[in-house]
Amino acid sequence: MKIIAFFATFITGFLLIYATVDMPDWGDPNSPPNAHVSPRYIEKVILETATPNIVTAVLADYRGYDTFGESVVIFTAGIICLMLLRRTSDD
Amino acid sequence: MIWQLDILILLIVVICAIASITVKDILSSALLLGAYSFLMCLLWTGMGAVDVAFTEAAVGAGISTAFFIGAVFHMTRRTKD
Amino acid sequence: MINRYENVVIETVSRLLVPALQLFGLYVIAHGHGSPGGGFQGGCILAASFILMVIAYDIRVAKSHMSENLNTILCCLGVFIYGGIGLLCVILGGNFLDYSVLHKILPVDPVKARYMGILGVEIGVGMAVMAVMISIFLNIASRGEHEGHENSVSVSAGVSDRRNNE
Numbered sequence: 001m002k003i004i005a006f007f008a009t010f011i012t013g014f015l016l017i018y019a020t021v022d023m024p025d026w027g028d029p030n031s032p033p034n035a036h037v038s039p040r041y042i043e044k045v046i047l048e049t050a051t052p053n054i055v056t057a058v059l060a061d062y063r064g065y066d067t068f069g070e071s072v073v074i075f076t077a078g079i080i081c082l083m084l085l086r087r088t089s090d091d
Numbered sequence: 092m093i094w095q096l097d098i099l100i101l102l103i104v105v106i107c108a109i110a111s112i113t114v115k116d117i118l119s120s121a122l123l124l125g126a127y128s129f130l131m132c133l134l135w136t137g138m139g140a141v142d143v144a145f146t147e148a149a150v151g152a153g154i155s156t157a158f159f160i161g162a163v164f165h166m167t168r169r170t171k172d
Numbered sequence: 173m174i175n176r177y178e179n180v181v182i183e184t185v186s187r188l189l190v191p192a193l194q195l196f197g198l199y200v201i202a203h204g205h206g207s208p209g210g211g212f213q214g215g216c217i218l219a220a221s222f223i224l225m226v227i228a229y230d231i232r233v234a235k236s237h238m239s240e241n242l243n244t245i246l247c248c249l250g251v252f253i254y255g256g257i258g259l260l261c262v263i264l265g266g267n268f269l270d271y272s273v274l275h276k277i278l279p280v281d282p283v284k285a286r287y288m289g290i291l292g293v294e295i296g297v298g299m300a301v302m303a304v305m306i307s308i309f310l311n312i313a314s315r316g317e318h319e320g321h322e323n324s325v326s327v328s329a330g331v332s333d334r335r336n337n338e
Contacts, residue, residue, distance in 0.1 A: 026138070047283070048283065048286065049283065049286040049287060049290065050283045050284055050286065050287045051205045051206075051286075051287055051290060052205060052206045053142075053204065053205050053206055053207065053208070055142040055208075055210075056142075056204050056205055056209075056210050056290060056294070057205075057290065059210065060210070060211075060289075060290040060293045060294060061269075061271065061286055061289070061290055064258070064269035064293065065268070065269060067254075067293070067297065068254055068255065068258065068269065071250070071251055071254055071296070071297050071300050071301075072251060074300060074301055074304050075247060075248075075250075075251045075300055075304060077304065077308070078247055078303070078304030078307050078308060081307065081308045081311055081312075082244075082307060082311060085311040085312065085315070085316040086311060086316045087315070087316040087317060141208040142208045142209075142210070144208075145200075145208045145209060145213045146212060146213055149212075149213045149216035149217055149220070150212075150213075150216050153216060153217075153220050154216050154219060154220060154223075154305055154309075157220070157223045157227075157309060158308065158309060158312060161309055161312045161313040162312050164313070165312075165315060
């Protein structure tokens with residue numbers, strides 16, 4: 001059983017490492033994420049939102065809907081933990 | 092980033108990851124995962140992603156380690172396998 | 173963690189450390205615009221200060237500072253602030269989470285109104301994250317015991333026995 005688990009892990013790791021070869025180089029200015037959206041954010045973020053930290057501006061303003069979903073996910077996690085772990089008097 | 096430091100941190104990350112699944116004591120395993128998160132935080136800082144590094148330090152190395160330690164107190168310390 | 177182990181060094185250090193941690197958490201939330209940080213990280217730091225209080229003292233001392241009812245209210249209020257700011261933008265005539273229309277009710281221009289909208293959203297996220305992390309930790313550490321539960325004392329005594337046996 002351990003040998004099967006080892007081979008499954010090995011093959012999955014090999015495929016993951018093989019997939020990273022196709023990724024663009026780190027900091028490559030011509031890669032797709034750096035070529036279209038990022039320059040626009042870097043140029044316009046001070047003019048549009050007056051926020052020096054670009055990450056915060058993208059997170060809370062341009063991609064505000066995503067962050068709203070994220071906070072709802074955290075809220076749901078807290079409520080589910082409350083439901084599963086809390087002991088009521090009838091069990 | 093200095094590539095010698097990069098290689099050293101990556102090596103310790105791999106050692107921490109392997110040690111945290113092989114060690115028999117669960118509390119040590121939780122603390123090794125905290126060390127793993129902190130070294131990943133150093134890697135993010137070296138790559139310039141300071142916000143991600145801050146999140147990793149606050150959530151990975153701080154809160155989740157505290158959750159693991161809180162859970163370890165309600166079970167036996169040593170694994171069976 | 174559940175029962176208090178008197179230790180002068182740990183209690184004194186944590187009494188000095190908890191206000192500093194909370195101040196740093198508030199700084200991270202409020203200053204997330206200009207420096208790394210934001211609601212998520214600041215909320216985690218605030219929750220960490222509370223968890224330090226739980227570990228250094230016990231759960232009853234910590235609950236006297238932050239009761240579970242207040243905690244649940246904060247948890248819901250954080251998400252409500254986020255959604256409320258988004259809906260306020262819709263009411264004022266913009267899109268959902270389009271903060272620039274907030275200049276109609278704030279004494280600033282539309283660009284600065286987006287800055288203010290980001291700040292309000294970060295405060296909401298920080299509140300929700302802090303309350304959820306504290307709630308999860310309290311439920312894990314106390315095995316779901318809470319005030320008004322009849323087995324609370326006996327179960328926590330059993331936990332301390334098991335810890336002493338190890």
